[in-house]
Amino acid sequence: MPTLLISGLTAGALLAATAACGAKSLDAAAGGDAEPAAEVVLDQAPAEEKAADVINAITxxxxxxxxxxxxxxxxxxxVVSSIGYPPMELWxxxxKTAIGFDPALARAIARKLGVTYTLTDEEFNSQIPGVLTGRYDFVxxxxxxxxxxxxxITFVDYVRAGSGMLVKKGNPAGVSGPADLCGKTVSVVDNGSSLELAEKYDADCKSGGKQALNxxxxxxxxxxxxxxxxxxAQATITDYVVAAYKAAxxxxEVEAIALEGTESPWGIGMKPDNTALIESVKGALDSLIKSGEYGKILAAWNLDKLAVESAVVNGGK
Known part of the structure; x- marks a missing residue:
């Protein structure tokens, strides 16, 4: 029997065996007498991951x-992320094990692509430089x-989310929207989108002849x-998904208030010239959306409202 045929039968047997045990064998090089590539055992989601059953069933x-x-x-x-922003990322x-929607989706994408997965916790400002230098494949x-x-960087958008506020339970300050913040004290994370919103609301109050925000x-x-x-403070501005998680x-003893009109896409960020990876991630996300697995992972974290209908590249403005 020719050597090439023996190799082909070996590859077929290996694929069948790995499929049965939840692992995958990488494709052998096309043509010639190449040996099959090494077996890849796909990562399992930890038991505390709310979407573990969905993720571990992804082939x-x-x-x-x-x-x-x-x-x-x-x-x-x-993969790189910042852990400590539940329900998106938490320990x-x-x-030491990252769970939450972002790690869950990253793990699901890795399984869909048939590769292993590692996630590193880095401060937010270090993430884009880490991607650009090649230390990480995506953020x-x-x-x-x-x-x-x-x-x-180039994004593949994976959810659409807006901002929100947290107020004390019972809302004693009577805050229901941005106009109610005039003359009140608002706490925010420095150098983030919440600060930008607070500064915008402050400018609106001043231009309307009302008291400024503190x-x-x-x-x-x-x-x-x-x-x-x-x-x-009478209110704090943050992402609504985080506000809702904390209010639950x-x-x-806080209540969450959605800030209407603040919705925008959140993206998986990659090096712009890494077009093959961008297409791979986009394809994996689209596949997860079409199969319903994406929706199930969102639902496990009670984030159904963040769903997108398809993977879009650079959909933000």
Missing amino acids: PDKELAAKVPADVKAEGLK AGDG ISSMTDNAERQAK ILKFPGDTEAMLQVINGR DPKV
């Missing part, structure tokens, strides 16, 4: 897996897709929220 799409860049096939998908009980970290960031700036979301709990905790 590779053969056509998409065949087009994955060689370095990603060899080294796995290297499991062991304090998924509740990052708004906008024109300023598009000048550096804006308190903090390095993190938790510090900003504490100002509402201790009564120093009866121990926190």
